[in-house]
Amino acid sequence: MDVKKVYDENGVAKYLIKGTTPTFMNTLRRAIMVNVPCLAVDDVQIYENDSVVFDEMLTNRLGLLPIKTDAKTYKAGDTVKLVLEKTGPGIVTSKDIKCTDPKIEITDKKILITKLGKDQNIKLEMTARMGSGEEHARFQPIIVSYNEVIEIDNEKGYDTKAIVAEMPKGSIEVKAGKLFFADPYNTTNQNQHLDILRKHNVKIKYSTTDFILTMESTGQLTPK
Secondary structure, three states, X not given: OEEEEEEEEOOEEEEEEEOOOHHHHHHHHHHHHHHOOEEEEEEEEEEEEOOOOOHHHHHHHHHOOOXXXXXXXXXXXXXXXXXXXXXXXXXXXXXXXXXXXOOOOEOOOOOEEEEEOOOOEEEEEEEEEEEOOOOOHHHOOEEEEEEEEEEEOOOOOOOHHHHHHHOOOOOEEEEOOEXXXXXXXXXXXXXHHHHHHXXXXXXXXXXXXXXXXXXXXXXXXXXX
């Protein structure tokens, strides 16, 4: 088996994995999603909530906040406290949450939590715990998928001008009268591209041994 990183930007990493099977790729995908621990709000103590959001809805929203995880310091089962206290009027966002450990923070500061009117208050304490995706989706630090490596079968000729004109700009190239994907590892909008090619009766070859593994961070950990 051969593994090569082909993309790593903006919280998304892609790996080209050669010489394996769909069964292994799916096992790897599931293992990454459920066995990599991360921090997520596991318990909420609400002391005051005058907002329009019910306590149950509020705790559900807090449980899905992406918390930056220090995997070197925190191990499975470890906990850390976060507090939220604010008086209205105003919007309450994830930026208002403070953690007792300065290394831990909500990675996205613009998440709307609730809205407070004049003289309304919200005061609560959260316990974030290191858990795994096997327990709940909030403990899944990353979204993982895989795709077969594909290429265009150029055994027969195609109307390359018509195809290039219809395909998104820069997605396909013509070399010596043959069609090639400009970036064979880019799976974004792949189904849209394939639909256009099929409309022109372009034959696509799917590899049974080579795959692209895509990992997108939800905020707790980086794909690395």
